[in-house]
Amino acid sequence: MKRVELLLKDPLYMEHIEKNVNLEEDEKYCKHDLRHMIDVARITYILILEHHDLEYFIQEAKLSGKLAAKEVIYAAGLLHDIAKWKQYQTAQDHASIGAEIAHEILPRAFFNDNEVEVIARAIYEHRNISRDMSFLGERLYRADNLSRICFLCEDRHRCLKYQNKEIGHDMLAY
Numbered sequence: 493m494k495r496v497e498l499l500l501k502d503p504l505y506m507e508h509i510e511k512n513v514n515l516e517e518d519e520k521y522c523k524h525d526l527r528h529m530i531d532v533a534r535i536t537y538i539l540i541l542e543h544h545d546l547e548y549f550i551q552e553a554k555l556s557g558k559l560a561a562k563e564v565i566y567a568a569g570l571l572h573d574i575a576k577w578k579q580y581q582t583a584q585d586h587a588s589i590g591a592e593i594a595h596e597i598l599p600r601a602f603f604n605d606n607e608v609e610v611i612a613r614a615i616y617e618h619r620n621i622s623r624d625m626s627f628l629g630e631r632l633y634r635a636d637n638l639s640r641i642c643f644l645c646e647d648r649h650r651c652l653k654y655q656n657k658e659i660g661h662d663m664l665a666y
C-alpha cells in the first residue's frame with residue numbers, strides 16, 4: 493500500500509495528528525491519535541471484507557481494483573478525525589474540516605480526483621448516521637463506534653454516546 497505509506501509520512505498529516513495528541517494529553521480514553529486512526533481503518537476494511545462487499549465498493553465508487561479500494565478505505569480511516577484538534581479550539585465540526593484537509597493531503601499521496609471525493613465524502617459523513625450517506629461513510633461511522641472499548645472506560649456512564657447506545661454496546665456485532 494504505497495500510497496497509504498506516503499500519506500502516513502506526509503508532514504501535514506503528521507502535524508495534525510500531533511496537534512490531536514497534544515490537546516488530548518490528559519484524556520485517558522477516546523483519544524484521536526494515530527492508533528485510533530489505524531484501528532478505524534482496519535475495522536472499516538474488516539467490515540467490508542466480512543460482508544463480501546469489496547467488489548460492490550469497487551463498482552460503486554468506480555475504483556480501479558482491490559488494491560485501490562483497500563488504499564481508499566485505509567486513507568478514509570487514517571484521516572477521519574484529523575481535524576479533531578480544530579474542533580477543540582474553535583468548536584467547528586471536525587468532520588467537515590477533516591474533509592477539507594483530506595482534499596489538500598491526498599493528491600500528494602497520488603490519490604486521483606475521484607478517490608479524493610470518495611474519501612472526503614466519507615470523512616464528512618462519519619459523525620452521524622443518515623439515510624443518504626455513502627457506502628464508505630456508513631462503514632466508517634460503524635467502524636468508529638466499534639473501535640472504542642467502552643466497557644473498560646470509567647467514564648462510560650457519563651458519556652452521552654454510550655448512554656444513547658451509539659457506542660460500546662455491541663462491539664462484536666459486525
Ligand SMILES: [Fe+2]
Pocket residue numbers: 528532572573636
Ligand atoms: Fe474516530
